[in-house]
Amino acid sequence: ANWANLVYALAHVKKHGTSPVLDGARLREDQRWQRSCGLLRPLLPQLTARDASNVLWSLATLDLKGEPLFMETADALCSGGKLSVCDPASVSKASWALTGVPNRDRRLEIFTHLAVPVVLRADTFPLGSLTMTAYSFAKAGHCDADVYEALSSALEQCADE
Numbered sequence: 309a310n311w312a313n314l315v316y317a318l319a320h321v322k323k324h325g326t327s328p329v330l331d332g333a334r335l336r337e338d339q340r341w342q343r344s345c346g347l348l349r350p351l352l353p354q355l356t357a358r359d360a361s362n363v364l365w366s367l368a369t370l371d372l373k374g375e376p377l378f379m380e381t382a383d384a385l386c387s388g389g390k391l392s393v394c395d396p397a398s399v400s401k402a403s404w405a406l407t408g409v410p411n412r413d414r415r416l417e418i419f420t421h422l423a424v425p426v427v428l429r430a431d432t433f434p435l436g437s438l439t440m441t442a443y444s445f446a447k448a449g450h451c452d453a454d455v456y457e458a459l460s461s462a463l464e465q466c467a468d469e
Contacts, residue, residue: 361398368405403444
């Protein structure tokens with residue numbers, strides 16, 4: 309989890325700062341970054357859903373969606389039952405990050421996995437997670453009636469509160 313936290317911290321520095329050092333192209337060439345990714349890679353199966361989602365969000369924020377680590381982290385999130393215990397914020401972060409998967413078939417395959425916690429627990433999502441998740445599924449081109457029914461019902465429930 310420490311390596312996942314490091315990647316997450318770097319993304320927050322980039323998001324809130326103006327450091328040109330944290331530009332994706334420069335990071336790709338940085339030996340420290342390459343070493344960190346190399347150390348994180350074998351730990352991916354052990355990451356929690358939250359840590360995997362944070363790594364995905366971080367790599368997307370750092371404009372590193374083309375890195376092999378991005379898809380490897382997506383695979384780790386979708387395997388080992390992680391999504392069955394994935395919290396709403398993590399589903400939202402991961403879905404936002406994964407809209408950037410360029411291969412349509414691969415993107416839809418991943419979103420089919422992400423659909424499980426949405427269908428099962430959308431009614432427990434806070435409004436911010438609901439709206440980002442709905443946006444992400446639409447942007448990804450994932451057309452599953454059960455997902456949209458779950459999100460619509462949950463959004464309607466929020467409106468009634």
